[in-house]
Amino acid sequence: MQARMQLHFIVVFMAVNCPISFGQSPQQALETKAVDQYIPAVIQAVEDEIYDYNDETKYFLIDDQGAGDTKPAKISIYISKEISKDGDGVAIYKLMPYGEVYRLFVIQKDGLVVLLGNPQNRFHPVGGSELTIYMTDEKICSFIQNRAVKSYFTVDPGVSKQRLNEAIQRQLKRVRFSYRQYLAKHTQKK
Numbered sequence: 001m002q003a004r005m006q007l008h009f010i011v012v013f014m015a016v017n018c019p020i021s022f023g024q025s026p027q028q029a030l031e032t033k034a035v036d037q038y039i040p041a042v043i044q045a046v047e048d049e050i051y052d053y054n055d056e057t058k059y060f061l062i063d064d065q066g067a068g069d070t071k072p073a074k075i076s077i078y079i080s081k082e083i084s085k086d087g088d089g090v091a092i093y094k095l096m097p098y099g100e101v102y103r104l105f106v107i108q109k110d111g112l113v114v115l116l117g118n119p120q121n122r123f124h125p126v127g128g129s130e131l132t133i134y135m136t137d138e139k140i141c142s143f144i145q146n147r148a149v150k151s152y153f154t155v156d157p158g159v160s161k162q163r164l165n166e167a168i169q170r171q172l173k174r175v176r177f178s179y180r181q182y183l184a185k186h187t188q189k190k
Helices: 001-017 036-052 136-146 161-175 181-184
Strands: 032-034 072-082 082-084 088-095 099-107 112-113 148-154
Touching: 032 112, 036 072, 036 088, 036 099, 036 112, 036 181, 072 136, 088 136, 088 148, 088 161, 099 148, 112 161, 136 148
Parallel strands: none
Antiparallel strands: 032 082, 072 088, 072 148, 082 088, 088 099, 099 112
16 A cells, blocks of 8 residues: 555656646646645654654654653644645655655545555665655755745653654554554564
């Protein structure tokens, strides 16, 4: 499903950015909508994935946090100002322990946001979601300065059990998989 959604995003992205090759007029290709109402859902998807992958303790040196600090970290995220009419967008943020990521996302009809690319695959530079280290500085700066809205997400190393369970349930709904659930099931003593 993840690969199908990533392929869908690439096709839509190409159709929007290359109107002549897809036989669309420039006006048809530029049909977009503002992302503002979806920002909380994008942030929720990012936080849910971090909690589901058990990475909440890996943000202790980010946001002026010191080693062993147990306070929640406030992390910057840059979300595309506009999304395609099909709900495709982009966000740049720090995804520990991998680094800064240029992440494609899709807003589903029910409003739930699905992040494309699997963190365990390390975001190689083969198109789609990738680490920003593989991008030019100009492309990153242009996106942040001209085409993105800055917001913040919070990572709490002392996240509550209720918040973890909510994250797991949404991840199961988004991608039909929960890393935390898988880990719990396969590390139980027999």
